[in-house]
Amino acid sequence: MPNRLSESLSPYLLQHAHNPVDWFPWGEEALARARGEQKPIFLSIGYSACHWCHVMERESFENPAVAEVLNANFVSIKVDREERPDLDDLYMDAVQTLTGRGGWPMSVWLTPELEPFYGGTYFPPESRGGMPGFIPLLTRIAEAWREDRPGVLTQARSLAGELQRQAAVEAGAHRPGxxxxxxxxxxxxxxxxxxxxxxxxxxxxxxxxxxxxxxxxxxxxxxxxxxxxxxxxxxxxxxxxxxxxxxxxxxxxxxxxxxxxxxxxxxxxxxxxxxxxxxxxxxxxxxxxxxxxxxxxxxxxxxxxxxxxxxxxxDSEGEEGKFYAFTPAEVREALGPEDGARFCAAYGITEAGTFEHGRSVVHRFSRAKTDDLPEDEDRALREGLRLWRDRRVRPGKxxxxxxxxxxxxxxxxxxxxxxxxxxxxxxxxxxxxxxxxxxxxxxxxxxxxxxxxxxxxxxxxxxxxxxxxxxxxxxxxxxxxxxxxxxxxxxxxxxxxxxxxxxxxxxxxxxxxxxxxxxxxxxxxxxxxxxxxxxxxxxxxxxxxxxxxxxxxxxxxxxxxxxxxxxxxxxxxxxxxxxxxxxxREALEVAVSGDPASDSVQALLAEVHRRHLPGRVISASSDQLLPLHEDRGFPEGTALAFVCRGQTCAVPVTTPLELATLLR
Structure with a gap:
């Protein structure tokens, strides 16, 4: 039976709509439930493309034993960090303060007043590899809330105050140089x-x-x-x-x-x-x-x-990188024996593999110069293998x-x-x-x-x-x-x-x-x-x-x-x-007076666009309504380029060569 997330628009939340966890989306219903029942909030923040979010869902949020502990003791809220970056930033700061590191999935426990008191990232369902297990952790947090709520609230208020102190920005007196x-x-x-x-x-x-x-x-x-x-x-x-x-x-x-x-x-x-x-x-x-x-x-x-x-x-088909990695046999199947062998040599596809299950990630840096492909052939083979790859199950979007x-x-x-x-x-x-x-x-x-x-x-x-x-x-x-x-x-x-x-x-x-x-x-x-x-x-x-x-x-x-x-x-x-x-840096303004679609204006614009000119401002207009074009008319059939650096303007020019001289 789907939970409340089934009514969400977020693909990330919808991925969890059939979990046995009694999830709420972030909103007044969930926050009022926590205040009314005086339960702590378990806040889980992630995003749709997050690999370890998928892992924690499979291991924990689809696990009836985990759901039973969560549903009995917490108001569980799921947030798409991409929809609510403000919540993600705030509670990520809390997790980093508590643990010294952060990442997703993010797991944070809050008081009903939304103050964090404990947090982390990925937790396996049972303890392993030095990581605490999720079920034992949930049990300890629930016990602390029942048996030492004043201590938990004090810790939460202290952490909230520290986060606010860290976030305070003391402005300087001048612009730095x-x-x-x-x-x-x-x-x-x-x-x-x-x-x-x-x-x-x-x-x-x-x-x-x-x-x-x-x-x-x-x-x-x-x-x-x-x-x-x-x-x-x-x-x-x-x-x-x-x-x-x-x-x-x-x-x-x-x-x-x-x-x-x-x-x-x-x-x-x-x-x-x-x-x-x-x-x-x-x-x-x-x-x-x-x-x-x-x-x-x-x-x-x-x-x-x-x-x-x-x-x-x-991930695709539940496996990370399956869409993107290849074996030599797959490349030969896609491109033929001869072209496949040449592509494998040029793009590092080996029998030993550079990734999981003997597959290789397509790359160029380990190739010998003798394995370089002519440009046209390289493009054609890459396109051919891409089309073959597109027959695979694509990653989720x-x-x-x-x-x-x-x-x-x-x-x-x-x-x-x-x-x-x-x-x-x-x-x-x-x-x-x-x-x-x-x-x-x-x-x-x-x-x-x-x-x-x-x-x-x-x-x-x-x-x-x-x-x-x-x-x-x-x-x-x-x-x-x-x-x-x-x-x-x-x-x-x-x-x-x-x-x-x-x-x-x-x-x-x-x-x-x-x-x-x-x-x-x-x-x-x-x-x-x-x-x-x-x-x-x-x-x-x-x-x-x-x-x-x-x-x-x-x-x-x-x-x-x-x-x-x-x-x-x-x-x-x-x-x-x-x-x-x-x-x-000294401002560089280039205002071209003339019809922006005309060949003469386009030739002047091309001279600007081909150069790396950080901070340059470029404008083109056939009228004088914009500030950079006031009092900058042009003779009919002619384009004029006005170039100013700081408060100094050069004599307007008409040809790309003259403009190039000014830009240099």
């Missing part, structure tokens, strides 16, 4: 793995914010670190050489075996990162990786509505659409059109923006989640900020001013709902949210830039297009607010340091 960026670069040099690329030991995550910062501000030696990392990620097994796109991370230090889930946010940001590398170096392989990653988004994650789904699972992650995809696609010139990317970006406005913009407010025609959950800071920046990128790709105007309306909503006018920066949630014990002001950059990083970038870039001083000051407030933290732990704020770099 170049010294914090240099300190971060020094830390990245220290942590660089010269052999395999990347920064730090296994498991290795794709640190796109580190690479972007290095490409913008690093020395020639630093740039070599960034490019080595991009090459290693592409050559290894974390990159899907058949279908494009990247897995979440590598479990080893050499990027060979991935944790196979594929997330929209990773792939959007990595596509943009490889586009930057392509602009900075002109090396075709970076453009190819960006193109194949964007094509993966269009082929496998795009919803018919125009938005993009959240993720694909690591989380098909909900999130505003913030779609904002990142919007940026990546718009930039993909700018750099690669493929009109499919502009069309997809326009359709994505139209979807967000049609389905998630309600009465002047942005919602976060959409699935199967239904939208819900008020948007958080990260949602509005990511969409604003995506709209700026979309404007700079297609030059429809309607997108700038919507970005302006969204930005004004962010100021009204989330800004801290006294101390600077932004809270992640609105004031007065009853189901949070306090508001957080997110600053640390993780797999996704923090809400404040996204806001600083969005407000700074939009301020330069619209010449809005209040938007510029909002971005400055973020830098001032987190200035002391940037000085103490610069490597924890690589995305925010990238935004700070935009604020510190």
């Amino acid at each position: 170049d010294e914090v960026i240099e300190a971060a670069l020094a830390q990245l040099r220290q942590g660089f793995d010269a052999r395999w690329g990347g920064f730090g030991p296994a498991p290795k995550f794709p640190q796109h914010m580190a690479v972007e910062l290095i490409l913008a501000r690093g020395t020639a030696a630093d740039q070599a670190m960034a490019l080595r990392t991009l090459d290693a990620m592409w050559e290894g097994g974390m990159y899907d050489h058949l279908g494009g796109g990247f897995a979440r991370y590598s479990v080893d230090g050499q990027w060979l075996v991935p944790h196979f889930e594929k997330m929209l946010y990773d792939n959007a940001q990595l596509a943009a990162c490889y586009l930057s590398a392509f602009q900075a170096t002109g090396e075709a392989r970076y453009g190819q990786v960006a193109r194949e990653t964007l094509d993966y988004l269009l082929r496998d994650l795009r919803d018919p509505s125009g938005g993009f789904h959240s993720s694909e699972d690591a 989380d098909d909900k659409i999130l505003a913030s992650w779609n904002g990142l995809a919007l940026s990546a696609l718009a930039r993909g059109f700018q750099v690669l010139g493929d009109p499919r990317y502009l069309e997809a970006a326009q359709a994505c923006a139209a979807f967000l406005r049609r389905e998630l913009w309600r009465e002047g407010r942005l919602l976060r989640v959409w699935r199967q025609g239904r939208a819900h959950t008020p948007g958080f800071l990260e949602d509005g900020a990511a969409v604003v920046e995506g709209l700026v990128d979309l404007y700079e790709a297609g030059f429809d001013p309607a997108w700038l105007r919507w970005a302006e309306a969204l930005a004004e909503e962010l100021l009204a709902r989330f800004q801290d006018p006294a101390e600077g920066g932004f809270f992640s949630t609105e004031e007065g949210q009853a189901d949070l014990i306090f508001r957080q002001k997110p600053g640390f950059d993780n797999a996704v830039p923090s809400g404040n990083t996204l806001a600083a970038r969005a407000f700074l870039r939009l301020s330069r297009h619209l010449q809005r001083e209040d938007f510029r000051l909002a971005a400055e407030g973020v830098f001032r607010c987190f200035g002391p933290w940037l000085a103490r732990a610069p490597r924890a704020f690589l995305g925010l340091l990238g935004a700070l770099d935009l604020a510190l």
